[in-house]
Amino acid sequence: MVEMPKVILPAAEAAAPAPTFTGNRALQIEEPLIFEIGSAETSGVDFEEPAETETRLGGLERTDAIGLAGLSEPETMRHYVRLSQKNYSIDTGIFPLGSCTMKHNPRLNEKMARLPGFADIHPLQPEKTVQGALALMTELSRWLLELTGMHAIALSPKAGAHGEFCGMAAIKAALEARGEAETRRVVLVPVSAHGTNPATAAHLGFTVRAVEAEPDGTVSVDAVRAALGPDVAAMMLTNPNTCGLFEPHIREIADALHEAGVYLYCDGANFNAIAGKVRPGDLGADAMHINLHKTFSTPHGGGGPGAGPVVLSEALAAYAPVPFVRREGDAFRLVEHADDAPEGAAPFGRLAAFHGQMGMFVRALAYMMSHGADGIRQASEDAVLNANYVRARLADVLTQPFPEGAMHEVLFDDRFLKGTGVSTLDFAKALIDEGFHPMTVYFPLVVSGAMLIEPTESESKQSLDQFIDAVRALALAAKAGDAVRFTEAPRFAPRSRLDETRAARDPVLSYREKTPE
Amino acid sequence: MALIKYTEDHEYISVENGVGTIGITDYAQGKLGDVTFVELPKIGEKVKQGQPIAVVESVKAASDIYSPVSGEVVEINEILNDKPELINQEPEAGAWIYKLTLSNTAELDKLMDQDAYLAYASAEG
Amino acid sequence: MRYLPHTDADRRAMLDTNGIADIDALFAAVPEGALRRELPDLPRAQSEIAVERALSRLAARNVPASSVPFFAGAGAYKHHIPxxxxxxxxxxxxxxxxxxxxxxxxxxxxxxxxxxxxxxxxxxxxxxxxxxxxxxxxxxxxxxxxxxxxxxxxxxxxxxxxxxxxxxxxxxxxxxxxxxxxxxxxxxxxxxxxxxxxxxxxxxxxxxxxxxxxxxxxxxxxxxxxxxxxxxxxxxxxxxxxxxxxxxxxxxxxxxxxxxxxxxxxxxxxxxxxxxxxxxxxxxxxxxxxxxxxxxxxxxxxxxxxxxxxxxxxxxxxxxxxxxxxxxxxxxxxxxxLTLLGEAGLKTLARINHANAVALAKTLGSVPGVEVITPAFFNEFTIRTPKLGAAVIDALADHGIIGGVPASRLWPDEPTLANAIVVAATETTTPDDIAAFRAALEEVLHG
The missing domain is CATH 3.40.640.10 (Type I PLP-dependent aspartate aminotransferase-like (Major domain))
Incomplete structure (x- = not known):
């Protein structure tokens, strides 16, 4: 039984369109849940019946109704295509989410990842039948090590946060080898860090000590020295940092840490600002994850999958987890167990069942080969140029907490909205009505009403100008007192503002919950 | 007449006959926004002054509640399990969070009285 | 570079907007010496044709599951995707x-x-x-x-x-x-x-x-x-x-x-x-x-x-x-x-997986010296043969069969499992695949 969605006319709004009978609005079509349109009997897949009829399930046959709904093939296609049309995407327009690096996703990469020689091989088939895959992983490693100036790499982490765990685990293993794991239990994290940093440290049994930033948004050597002590294991630092600033004292900080026997973990989320220009290894990093889904353009896919290979300094190289690839003459081997590791290696363990995100490795390598050393460098320069162009053109209408310098992303705060009755969230929602995905809002937490814009190198000057013109027009409208434009936004999206309080107070997380058997 | 004191973390404690009733202030609920969930302590739990004992959550934030004084939890406000929004509606009345027996009444001296708290909160903005 | 939209004129105009002469002015915070003047020691940009050629060559050095009779499982399974x-x-x-x-x-x-x-x-x-x-x-x-x-x-x-x-x-x-x-x-x-x-x-x-x-x-x-x-x-x-x-x-x-x-x-x-x-x-x-x-x-x-x-x-x-x-x-x-399958389709798919595994177990169990040691199973079971599992799988690969995963690869420290192999069948398994597996296994064990 399909219930038509209710259409409620927004109260007495002059410009509001008359409601339709269906709830649809031309190309915006309401789509029920599969459970409301499908049935238990319907299937969109045909099978050939096998000859064998004996069962050996040990009496454990499932006899209950599972509660799934099926659709025929045309219905399935239409359902998901209609859903897709309710999404904004990088293929639709600029996606300036700061700290997220939403760049163009070349389709060549998709085509390469779907070659049967990569997409249709099993992680545990004989090594001699996957030499090309192991060669590809080795080649990817060469590129990433050269770009970062580091010593060794662990490919298995499945996303950035998983990579953080890997790098920090290697640090813990190194401390164990030094006999200092029990005494060094504190990790320094700047207050502006991504939430994954303190969460990772805590999951490894470390306690977090916050390091305050200077008034200019960067971390000072003195602040680090003040936080150092014999109980400190590591510092986690994002560079460029989450305010979009390159940490100018990074080398002195690294030196101070190393003198104190402390490791430097670099969060590589913002590597897109410096790839091909600056090598984290030259700055003193001991470990850094690389978000292949950010810097090297594997698609974000609405939240994943990602890939988070970790590069390690010489001091940490021995502790890389299994599995990893080893070259022996012309052949490539997989080391899958610690006992099998070469002399001197002391893997800290295993992070995932198999060898890493192979599908992402192929895409990232295709991306890097396409760019080449020269293109990667140019991409970083264009990313930084684009952010600074946005900064220069918005500086007179928005407010910047740290007006000096920006790398690949530029940070604004909400001081320009003071007294307008418009919040950062309202401003973001109004941008939706103008046809743009908003910037990152309310992050980093250290700035009031933060708006973090990362245009990436994929945007042309025309595209940037369109976005900038829209932001400028909105800023002027807010200051002119046109608050309704913001507080009632979005008006033209598939949904108006959603009630998140209701969702959290009385969570409905699955269809079956509403229809108890 | 109960004695009411306040902390810098915006908890209040109202003490009567050696039992303290603890919740968050009206100012605090205003800062937090719509409350969606309250993680209550367990009855019998012993807590020291300043230790986290409960959590009040809104959509985008989770705030630890630090016990204003030391003692043992004797009662919790289970209405908040079903009606967390009560914290927004009547924070300093029906939406108390827990009650405890005080183990050291001298700790109350370190807390603010109402006038001092109101001045403190208004200075915070 | 085909993915980068700017012309040199665009870059020039944007630098002007920022009031700077050179892009490296924006990298001024990078410590002395760390801003690299030379390019990374890596190949230069390549055309789509060249990248496709190089990666296809690497892909060709692997044996895709669908190109051979294939029986590996152990946590990853070869199924058909509509x-x-x-x-x-x-x-x-x-x-x-x-x-x-x-x-x-x-x-x-x-x-x-x-x-x-x-x-x-x-x-x-x-x-x-x-x-x-x-x-x-x-x-x-x-x-x-x-x-x-x-x-x-x-x-x-x-x-x-x-x-x-x-x-x-x-x-x-x-x-x-x-x-x-x-x-x-x-x-x-x-x-x-x-x-x-x-x-x-x-x-x-x-x-x-x-x-x-x-x-x-x-x-x-x-x-x-x-x-x-x-x-x-x-x-x-x-x-x-x-x-x-x-x-x-x-x-x-x-x-x-x-x-x-x-x-x-x-x-x-x-x-x-x-x-x-x-x-x-x-x-x-x-x-x-x-x-x-x-x-x-x-x-x-x-x-x-x-x-x-x-x-x-x-x-x-x-x-x-x-x-x-x-x-x-x-x-x-x-x-x-799962929406395409629906409840009925998933149950049918599961039934076929099980039927093919039962057929496979019967066939392999009839090879002299081979014992199926899993009494009740879904689409995967373990066999024991008179030879080392790893050697058998290696030899089967030379016969063009991916015959499962040797238990020694999963549990290298368990000598009692040295001769065991974990074998899976799915809806993609055909009677011909099973027959080819049997013939090759007999050859490897007794040939």
């Missing part, structure tokens, strides 16, 4: 979207996540499921940490039939987090045996186990619950949900599974997707993103990410997990394939 699924996940609006942080323009992603969560809850027989984890093994590690939080205990008991790589992940995250693991002996006969004491937060058991064996877990669930512990059930073959009694019906408290089998290719081990389901009363201790139903300002149904206060971006060091990016697009592949 063409529709790959088209859906390549829709721009799905593939090139970010995490749905602006729900008004991400209802497509959010609604499929709600459908995904609903399907996973139904399959596992649980009340709530999250929006996916990286894979089954990392989900298993997270389940153990969650059980510690729920029970406020700190030891996990891991049954011997849990996939050794999953066990290794559990051991790694536990050891580094300061928790204990009591891993039971690896023995196909006792692979479900475990018990709990007052320190045990959970018993972790896999069903079907890593040898392919199936068993009723109800008694084990009771044993766990009597001791105040949770039962965590691991499933590495998601198609088995269509044939076997659900873990929820047998008393599981947390179910984690590898979802690759539905909608996702082998991909040499990743990307895959972890399924994570539990009872609603534990929802605030769950890791990962959750999508929930709500209404918009105009009263229309809509979906949002919810209960985010569990997550790292709000709770930081007190978060239930550090996970951020998950397996969104793999979850879409899973949910689209």
């Amino acid at each position: 063409a529709t699924v790959d088209h859906i996940i390549q829709r721009s609006e799905f593939m090139t979207a970010y995490t749905p942080y602006q729900p008004e323009i991400a209802q497509g992603t959010l609604q499929y996540l709600f459908e995904f969560q609903s399907q996973v809850a139904a399959l596992t027989g649980m009340e709530v499921a999250n929006a996916s984890m990286y894979d089954g093994s990392t989900a298993a590690g997270e389940a153990v940490l969650m059980a510690h939080r729920v029970t406020r205990r700190s030891k996990a008991v891991v049954a011997g039939g849990v996939h050794p790589h999953y066990r290794a992940v559990i051991e790694t995250v536990s050891r580094l987090g300061g928790f204990a693991v009591d891993a039971r002996a690896v023995d196909p006969e006792t692979s479900f045996d475990a018990d709990a004491d007052k320190d045990t937060s959970c018993i972790v058991v896999q069903m079907p186990d890593a040898f392919g064996r199936v068993a009723d877990l109800s008694a084990l669930a009771e044993k766990a619950h009597e001791a105040g512990a949770l039962l965590v059930v691991v499933v590495t073959e998601a198609v088995s949900f269509g044939a076997l009694k659900s873990p929820g019906a047998m008393g599981a408290d947390i179910v984690v599974a590898e979802g690759q089998s539905i909608g996702n290719g082998l991909n040499f081990g990743g990307p895959y997707l972890g399924l994570f389901a539990t009872r609603k009363k534990f929802v605030r201790q769950m890791p990962g993103r959750l999508c929930g139903e709500t209404v918009d300002h105009d009263g229309r149904r809509g979906f949002v990410l919810t209960l985010s206060t569990r997550e790292q971006h709000i709770r930081r060091e007190k978060a239930t997990s550090n996970i951020c990016t998950n397996s969104g697009l793999c979850a879409l592949a899973f949910t689209a394939h």
